[in-house]
Amino acid sequence: MTADATRARQRLFVSDPITPGCEIELSSEQSHYLEHVMRLKPGTPVKIFNGLDGEWLATINELRKKKGSVAVESQLRAQGTEVGPTLVFAPIKKQRLDFLIEKAVEMGVGRLQPVITQHGITDKVRLDRLQAQVIEAAEQCERLTVPEIFKPVRLLDWVANCPENHHLLFCDETGSGSPIGEVLSQLLAKGAGSAIDNVNVINHALVIGPEGGFSADELERIRKQSFATPVSLGPRILRAETAAIAALTVFQDRLGDWSNQPVTRD
Template identity: 40%
Template sequence: MQDAKIRLYVDQPLGPGQSVALNEDQSMYLFAVMRRQEGDAVLLFNGRDGEFRAHVAQAHKRRGVLVCDHQTRLLQVPPDLWLLFAPVKKAETVFIVEKAVELGAARLCPVQTDYTNADRLNRDRMQANAREAAEQCGATHLPPVDDLRPLDRVLDTWPEDRRLLWCNEAEAGLATALSGQPGGPWAILIGPEGGFSGRERDRLAALPQVVQASLGPRILRAETAAIAALTLWQAALGDWTSPAESSHAG
């Protein structure tokens, strides 16, 4: 019998004794690629019920069935932090999505700016990348990936209670900008490789929820900027600031 080292996201209810039917892709991965057999253990999460240990009840390469045994971890919801980012090249955009999930972003919001090179985004593919990252990093929450939207349209309906950290290279350091700021709903905005246009800068600067900050003296690639901003925000205001609550069930 194999130990439960594989984690799968399933969009189905989880609970002791609950049967979980796998789709064809999951079945192929589990039984053809990973060579799991009946009786082997797998870890499951659905973004709602925490993490459960399950065992293989039926092993078929096109369909399989798992049965939940017991909960191994409670649901851990990350801080209410959105990441707004302008898509770049395909590989770099995938990298941003993966690292944002690992660093605890609660929602991923692709935005099209004046200088964004990409005018379309495969949201389903990006959601799959987010799912794979959550499976690998031990997350029990799956951040949703929004459709690509123009930045102007996003700002038109920006929530009054959500602060927006605008990574603006012309401003002060990020640690200084976040000092003394309250928690609660936040978002981080990362621009495209060409930066923001003058028109966008004027609009962002006039938005009362915006907090401006620099990411240091060097120009960062978009994917590096996303990692840097998420890391510093988590250290200052997120769930890195206090000992984690127990994530184990029972």
């Protein structure tokens, strides 16, 4: 790693293609942040990524009046795959939702799907705000991809349209499911052709209920799906954001990318 790369403490997501020698315009928010919050000057090295072309070293060209640009120099990391599970969750109160989104991105979630449930406390979701939080969390945790966040839909509509090559792990607070770690360990040990075939499953989805829990109708409908498995998160009732983090933690440990090496830092 070069000396400039070591000094590049700020990391930015950009939407443009990244190629050696190109110049990339920064958003007004990025320019303001670099100049007035971080007090950086032209010539300062930064890291940039776009979720497609890997991570690159760049140098700030200019910062003035909410306008700025960077000059791309060399690639630091090639683009890799980050195939995390989908997190299906009911919207919760603002600060707790912020926490859930930030930590889910840090934990390596692949996609975020808000769902409207019968016992949910709200059906209003500001996708622009959540998208900004997703990008900020991806910048901070040094992942190479930015999880996609979908428009909210009703839970039962989402379940009805879910492809059968997806596997739903729904966190059932009624106690009907086996411990999530046990379920995932058994899933990992299963071979091709089993009822839930981990080799051919395209995507796993962790389904977290609202503060009031799933309704009886929702539980019944989900349990009828051949691709759904009820799981338990232990003997205590967890808040929605705690349940999401707990489920993602166990998933990443058993089936996810926690065996991968961390980013090298000099």
